[in-house]
Amino acid sequence: KTRETERREKTYSLTHFNVGLFLSRQTQQPPPSPNPNITIIVVMITTRTTFLILLISILILHFQSSFKPSFDQITKSPNLETLNLTETNSELPTRNYIVRFIEYKKAEDYKTYLEENLRLLNGWKWIERKNPASLFPTDFGLVSIDESVWNSVNEEFGKLKLVKDVSIDLSYSRSLLANDEGKSGSFVDGKKRPGKIFTSMSFSDGEYYSELSNTTISWKRKLMMQRSQVTSLFGAEALWKKGYRGAKVKMAIFDTGIRANHPHFRNIKERTNWTNEDTLNDNLGHGTFVAGVIAGEDSECLGFAPDTEIYAYRVFTDAQVSYTSWFLDAFNYAIAMDMDVLNLSIGGPDYLDLPFVEKVWELTANNIIMVSAIGNDGPLYGTLNNPADQSDVIGVGGIDYSDHIASFSSRGMSTWEIPHGYGRVKPDIVAYGREIMGSKISTGCKSLSGTSVASPVVAGVVCLLVSIIPESKRKSILNPASMKQALVEGAAKLSGPNMYEQGAGRLDLLESYEILKNYQPRASIFPSVLDYTDHPYSWPFSRQPLYAGAMPVIFNATILNGMGVIGYVKSPPTWNPADDVGNLLSIHFTYSEVIWPWTGYLALHMQIKEEGAQYSGLIEGNVTVKVYSPFPGEKDLRRSSTCTLQLKLSVISTPPRSKRILWDQYHSIKYPPGYIPRDSLDVRNDILDWHGDHLHTNFHIMFNMLRDAGYYVETLGSPLTCFDARQYGTLLMVDLEDEYHEEEIEKLRYDVINTGLGLAVFGEWYNVDTMVKMRFYDDNTRSWWTPITGGANIPALNDLLAPFGIAFGDKILNGDFFIDGEQSRYASGTDIVRFPGGGYVHSFPFLDSSESGATQNVLQNGMTKTLRFLVLWRSVLGVLLFMAIRIVLTAVIW
16 A cells, blocks of 8 residues: 555555455454444424424434445446447548658659549548658658548558558647646646647746646755856866867757747757748747757857757747647658757657657668657656657756756656566666756746756757767767767766666766767667666666566666667677576577667566575676677678676575565556556546556556565566466556456466465456546547546456456545555545455445546535534534423423
């Protein structure tokens, strides 16, 4: 259960744990529930003096009839159904789609191509895109399609040889400034704002809007001195004195634009507009601020590389909205214009927007170094934003001036690989992102905070580092991989945060300069060390040793290939133990055989062999992998490099069964690919479940608590038929959305009844009426979004638990409760409607917030308040009765 103090520290994860099932083999029946009914019978002489007493009696009897003990509900059958809605929309019958082609041609040629091949079909039309990219060949087209003919048109598209795929033109929306009418991200009070789902970005000085509590947190403080220039904190002056100031570096800033002739910039080369608004100017101030951090030359808000050539791409409207198609055109133009560096201070959870994601790959493949913010969704884990979570992009987190991870900075790991694998280490690097000075829209300076401010700090450093390489050698030495190698290898590791909070550590400009100054193309692994004794940096690995018989422990590293855009793994990786003890370790490798663009992955699936069941100690050694790349411009020549990953692993003897817990990760589903709503409906400004639901993401606090209590927690990434229940004391099933096969249901029944496996199930909310209410129409994708389940898939869980005589209901319960004197929060959990004899059920007076329970709650709220005063009312009633009797007797005497 969640400790209230930890919940208030914004560690949201454990508030998901709502209902525990406590099974007992004892035959003892639960104690009878107390009878809450209060019967008051008043027999009075019919005089006016007794009227008040009769009213009080009627009031109490009225509440008695509506108040029933919670145990009465246990015998009822659950009334659950699967939500299946037909998506219709009569207001906007057409949607815009991106048609991607397999090669580049002029847009007019593709228009003709489609019209000739689809001339017999009506209900679709080509959309002209008038922007600077129209002068160059393109690999996509934008079409509008009537929903009534979508299936037939899409089928015909699939028959065309030049068509790669068709996808909806998603729209991006973000809140650039948190003080913008209190908005944060794409959801406000549970309602969808215009635009595609994007998280909040930088915010004004001193304030941060928390999506956890729907409040604004203030960290304003009185400074004893003027703010330091962020450039001086990284020692930029040392490179300026050497003559390096970002000259001849093309910097693309994808943001809200910039105004012409701004006094802070000496080298604005081009301004382009990619939106549907007829302006090149920045009317919000975010794009100008980002440009100032990179290349401003005002003495109060200096940028890192004032000689850098600025190319301002206005990809967001004044309403902070953008479309995928706008980005695709702008990315294509950046490639055509041969940009060196690109800053993208935006991010969102949708890493399955394939046209966008794959265009980022193409962009970096063309040797453009992309820097992007990891997001402002901290301190929650598993909140990395795309595209910063891509391995070919430099993902930047934020720290404050005390070298602490900023509370707003998103945390790793990446969640692409979940539930069947394990995420990569992100962010790549952290930089100062709190109260950073930058340029205002027209003139002057201001401060902002956020990872979208830390991102241009790194982008400015990258521009400065690019300028130290002679222009004639830049393309042969510098690329997204070699620049990332210089940054992560030169970074200063911070003492407190773990690798999924800080990546390689704090940016160190001068160390990275030394690395690049003598750089020779090579491949490397990031992180290059996994040390179980290095705590807390190596968390969660440093929290739990390896032991024989456990599920494989996965460590997912990134291969950086500075030798070329494409590389190959020459032979399978090898484990090289430092001594004979290392032979007790078994490693299965999964890896990228083809490394493109610039990066790949190397995953270690580590287990201790059975002969090591009694071993306790350290295992050391290294993993090596050989990578080669074709030499640029030479067919028969190639570069090769051997990458090394150092391992230092803690091992203990196998713990007893009672101390081993198995966490079911396999049946967890998250956003994307579907609309999976959040577990807690209290969180109104982030209604999607996109944090991974993993022990090491949003449930990391629970993982630490179980470890503190002496338990060992393993992760199941396969069906329930794939583990030996005799090895585990408990199977832990939390917030699960997937279905279960009959074989899984039967095996779990056997495991619990015959092997003594313990089972702990936590059921989130599932209520069809509430799910219907959560439907929203996205005006940009021109489609209805409908939840495919609730916080958990209660119908599926009930199928799983049916053999035990257990079932959940469709209430959505909320409230605080105490167990052993410890307060916990019950947030949007379900109720238990069926439970077998011989077990124990704990009940608490929670509030039902489901649509079907709303009316009843009004009554129960009033009843609860009344019950608090029942004793008082009964006392008052006794006094009134005594007074009435005295009055009556007096009347009779008279």
